[in-house]
Amino acid sequence: MxxxxxxxxxxxxxxxxxxxxxNDVPTLWQAILAGKNGAGRTTIFDxxxxxxxxxxxxxxxxxxxxxxxxxxxxxxxxxSGFALGAAAQAxxxxxxxxxxxxxxxxIDRTRMGIYxxxxxxxxxxxxxxxxxxxxxxxxxxxxxxxNATRRALTKMVAARELEQEPNMAAAHVAMLTGARGxxxxxxxxxxxxxxxxxxxxxxxxxxxxxxxxxxGAHSMIHPLGVTGFNRLTALxxxxxxxxxxxxxxxASRDGFVLGEGAAIVIVESLACxxxxxxxxxxxxxxxxxxxxxxxxxxxxxxxxxxxxxxxAALADAGLTCDDIDYxxxxxxxxxxxxLIETLAIKTVFGPRAKQIPAGSVKSMLGHLIGAAGAxxxxxxxxxxxxxxxxxTTNLHDPDPKLDLDYVPNSPRKMPVTIVMNExxxxxxxxxxxxxxxxxx
Amino acid sequence: MDSRRxxxxxxxxxxxxxxxxxxxxxxxxxxxxxxxxxKAFDPTGFPCELAGEVPxxxxxxxxxxTYRKAVKLMCRDIELAVVAADEAVRSxxxxxxxxxxxxxNVDPTRFAINLGTGIISCDLTELGPAAVVSVTDGQxxxxxxxxxxxxxxxxxWLLKYLPNMLACHIGIIHxxxxxxxxxxxxxxxxxxxxxxxxxxxxxxxSDLALAGGAEAKVNPIxxxxxxxxxxxxxxxxxxxxxxxxxxxxxxxxxxxxxGAGIVVLENVNNARRRSAPILAExxxxxxxxxxxxxxxxxxxxxxxxxxxxxKAMADAEIGPEDLDLIVPHGTGIPSDDLAEARALQAxxxxxxxxxxxxxxxxxxxxxxxxxxxxxxxxxxxxxxEGVIPxxxxxVRPAHGCHLHIVTRPQERxxxxxxxxxxxxxxxxxxxxxxxxxxSAVA
Numbered sequence: 088m089x090x091x092x093x094x095x096x097x098x099x100x101x102x103x104x105x106x107x108x109x110n111d112v113p114t115l116w117q118a119i120l121a122g123k124n125g126a127g128r129t130t131i132f133d134x135x136x137x138x139x140x141x142x143x144x145x146x147x148x149x150x151x152x153x154x155x156x157x158x159x160x161x162x163x164x165x166x167s168g169f170a171l172g173a174a175a176q177a178x179x180x181x182x183x184x185x186x187x188x189x190x191x192x193x194i195d196r197t198r199m200g201i202y203x204x205x206x207x208x209x210x211x212x213x214x215x216x217x218x219x220x221x222x223x224x225x226x227x228x229x230x231x232x233x234n235a236t237r238r239a240l241t242k243m244v245a246a247r248e249l250e251q252e253p254n255m256a257a258a259h260v261a262m263l264t265g266a267r268g269x270x271x272x273x274x275x276x277x278x279x280x281x282x283x284x285x286x287x288x289x290x291x292x293x294x295x296x297x298x299x300x301x302x303g304a305h306s307m308i309h310p311l312g313v314t315g316f317n318r319l320t321a322l323x324x325x326x327x328x329x330x331x332x333x334x335x336x337x338a339s340r341d342g343f344v345l346g347e348g349a350a351i352v353i354v355e356s357l358a359c360x361x362x363x364x365x366x367x368x369x370x371x372x373x374x375x376x377x378x379x380x381x382x383x384x385x386x387x388x389x390x391x392x393x394x395x396x397x398x399a400a401l402a403d404a405g406l407t408c409d410d411i412d413y414x415x416x417x418x419x420x421x422x423x424x425x426l427i428e429t430l431a432i433k434t435v436f437g438p439r440a441k442q443i444p445a446g447s448v449k450s451m452l453g454h455l456i457g458a459a460g461a462x463x464x465x466x467x468x469x470x471x472x473x474x475x476x477x478x479t480t481n482l483h484d485p486d487p488k489l490d491l492d493y494v495p496n497s498p499r500k501m502p503v504t505i506v507m508n509e510x511x512x513x514x515x516x517x518x519x520x521x522x523x524x525x526x527x
Numbered sequence: 528m529d530s531r532r533x534x535x536x537x538x539x540x541x542x543x544x545x546x547x548x549x550x551x552x553x554x555x556x557x558x559x560x561x562x563x564x565x566k567a568f569d570p571t572g573f574p575c576e577l578a579g580e581v582p583x584x585x586x587x588x589x590x591x592x593t594y595r596k597a598v599k600l601m602c603r604d605i606e607l608a609v610v611a612a613d614e615a616v617r618s619x620x621x622x623x624x625x626x627x628x629x630x631x632n633v634d635p636t637r638f639a640i641n642l643g644t645g646i647i648s649c650d651l652t653e654l655g656p657a658a659v660v661s662v663t664d665g666q667x668x669x670x671x672x673x674x675x676x677x678x679x680x681x682x683x684w685l686l687k688y689l690p691n692m693l694a695c696h697i698g699i700i701h702x703x704x705x706x707x708x709x710x711x712x713x714x715x716x717x718x719x720x721x722x723x724x725x726x727x728x729x730x731x732x733s734d735l736a737l738a739g740g741a742e743a744k745v746n747p748i749x750x751x752x753x754x755x756x757x758x759x760x761x762x763x764x765x766x767x768x769x770x771x772x773x774x775x776x777x778x779x780x781x782x783x784x785x786g787a788g789i790v791v792l793e794n795v796n797n798a799r800r801r802s803a804p805i806l807a808e809x810x811x812x813x814x815x816x817x818x819x820x821x822x823x824x825x826x827x828x829x830x831x832x833x834x835x836x837x838k839a840m841a842d843a844e845i846g847p848e849d850l851d852l853i854v855p856h857g858t859g860i861p862s863d864d865l866a867e868a869r870a871l872q873a874x875x876x877x878x879x880x881x882x883x884x885x886x887x888x889x890x891x892x893x894x895x896x897x898x899x900x901x902x903x904x905x906x907x908x909x910x911x912e913g914v915i916p917x918x919x920x921x922v923r924p925a926h927g928c929h930l931h932i933v934t935r936p937q938e939r940x941x942x943x944x945x946x947x948x949x950x951x952x953x954x955x956x957x958x959x960x961x962x963x964x965x966s967a968v969a
């Protein structure tokens with residue numbers, strides 16, 4: 088194996104997003120600065136009798152706007168459709184031509200790869216439940232498979248079944264962009280797209296690619312997704328007030344708000360960006376990954392895994408605690424995450440912890456699960472660009488145990504050079520990337 | 528010696544041929560077939576009633592005493608991975624918390640895990656009670672589900688079905704605190720996971736890693752999916768032993784199955800320091816993407832597979848004539864086999880005519896995210912045993928597949944082996960392995 092550890096710099100040259108606060112980057116950023124909230128009554132399916140009846144949905148979106156070849160993506164899942172739009176936007180900004188057999192953008196397609204943290208497509212609910220009902224023997228309390236099978240073979244559709252596979256978002260992005268370089272898709276729960284960006288960065292550093300289309304796409308706003316999270320009591324049930332339900336770091340927080348979307352960044356070697364003459368938006372300088380190895384259901388009590396991932400990212404970037412200007416927290420609005428994350432930040436940053444703005448944009452955006460980390464990374468880049476740190480909204484009753492500077496309720500004008508973006512997944516996977524203002 | 532060389536120092540396998548690497552290898556060497564009529568559920572009515580099923584095991588026998596309660600949170604994919612991980616760690620001589628908490632000889636913070644997993648299918652028997660209370664006039668009623676059905680779903684239900692839970696459980700059992708990833712690229716996932724884990728070690732982010740893949744495809748939903756996609760062999764229900772025929776003229780489709788393969792990857796200096804059994808070296812990694820509007824099929828010229836092979840060979844810095852063995856993906860789906868054969872021919876040129884090709888899925892079935900790991904383990908055993916077993920169910924070559932498929936066992940010192948894989952959706956991967964040579968300098 089070529090043991091390359093190159094010193095080449097790695098930058099972001101394009102960004103695209105489809106999310107509850109808007110279906111492009113400028114709209115998202117305006118909404119964030121205005122403190123808007125993406126949550127509302129769930130409309131994708133009828134959730135009116137569920138413990139949680141609201142979510143942060145993507146609104147008014149149609150992937151066909153972004154492709155001339157809609158038929159190639161006809162059966163795609165919500166998440167894959169979001170990925171197409173986010174990828175198209177990011178490519179446009181980075182000067183990457185899409186849907187062409189003869190690109191004139193000077194990019195070797197075998198040197199351009201894809202790395203997504205992407206989730207499963209929703210079940211074909213009607214067919215799925217029809218099969219279950221057809222097959223269930225209530226007296227014996229078991230499935231009679233031949234009955235279920237007969238129904239399945241008539242009700243289920245091949246393409247819709249295939250589109251539930253989590254690698255399909257990457258497949259659609261590949262068809263859109265013609266990327267032939269390294270292709271991976273990962274699913275480390277809520278940390279997936281931060282991991283995807285981090286590992287994409289490592290593939291370029293190693294010399295396996297010049298450009299990676301990296302990020303995440305996910306929608307778990309489907310009956311089984313909400314069922315799963317509701318049964319875990321992970322979701323807020325503040326049904327009477329969806330817009331104030333996501334309230335990270337407040338005493339009255341009662342769970343996260345399920346969101347959906349896709350966020351994609353173009354990660355590129357600086358040399359490639361310079362050769363192509365495209366503007367650089369920010370530089371990616373550090374990545375750290377770790378595992379809690381503690382419990383299936385809980386984070387480590389002292390945030391051991393989070394601490395290790397943060398330290399690994401700082402070491403990778405060659406930074407000390409003093410260098411971080413802003414922490415974009417995972418900040419989910421669950422009792423556990425916000426407490427443990429606060430502890431972890433204090434463990435790593437010591438007395439300086441309280442001086443670093445550490446907000447959560449999930450207060451506005453909701454929790455995009457697999458796509459969360461990349462969406463939040465985009466807000467980090469914009470914070471650097473404009474010198475504004477987004478607020479943690481809905482923070483009106485601070486939790487006395489949580490004593491960092493969470494940037495409550497209004498965004499803050501301040502110079503921002505280096506930002507740390509944290510993502511921690513159910514199951515204990517932790518990923519952190521560090522992004523820096525680009526200086527030529 | 529280059530400190531960034533990455534070697535394999537442990538193997539663990541659970542497959543339709545057995546519950547260990549040794550049983551799996553003996554089955555492969557003897558050309559046994561692990562495929563039969565599905566036993567996990569009544570498959571009557573499926574176009575293909577066959578699968579490769581793992582022999583009976585008790586998961587409680589494969590986890591530490593202190594972890595036995597947690598097995599109720601394990602779906603079958605997790606169980607298979609846990610069993611394979613246990614064997615891999617034991618065979619490496621490493622002592623983790625899961626082997627003996629009193630004698631741990633590894634630094635948990637320097638131990639990574641990277642697994643390929645599939646989408647984990649819901650256990651319908653578990654959801655059945657919830658579904659039946661959610662019916663109005665014979666139809667599913669979401670109002671009833673939200674109010675009553677949902678209450679019948681066990682609280683921790685979701686945690687059984689997140690793909691990253693394989694790595695989560697293994698990480699807890701063996702106390703692996705290093706970088707952790709879960710690659711969800713279906714049938715290419717294990718190669719991608721092994722490749723990424725090797726890169727994690729090579730860049731110094733860990734010294735050790737468990738890497739591979741696991742998937743339990745023998746459930747109705749997964750089987751229906753493969754049948755609907757017309758990837759299963761349609762007319763072989765009476766002849767399971769000859770049903771899966773990679774690269775053979777009479778091939779009609781694949782047979783799906785379950786399994787897990789996990790290897791211990793290690794920084795070479797770490798392995799030498801502890802005098803570990805070094806089984807092989809990861810020499811090259813390549814990956815790319817297939818572009819085909821029919822997402823479930825390879826593109827006819829196999830371009831994405833070709834690029835992955837070319838990149839892996841370049842990464843390994845060897846030429847086609849250096850290869851002594853190819854373990855192809857070879858599913859038995861005629862159009863995919865043909866495309867893969869074309870890819871091999873295009874990537875390796877005329878040298879391909881003399882390189883032994885040994886497809887394994889005629890014996891192991893297509894085990895989803897486990898398949899690439901089982902192939903890597905099989906290739907390592909070939910290197911260590913000095914014999915390439917015969918391919919099973921290969922009688923005469925499919926039209927256009929000009930490969931040197933091994934039809935009788937060959938005694939051969941295999942120094943370099945190439946494993947390749949691809950998946951529906953399109954990701955492709957290739958890995959070059961080298962028999963470990965102390966004197967070689969990377």
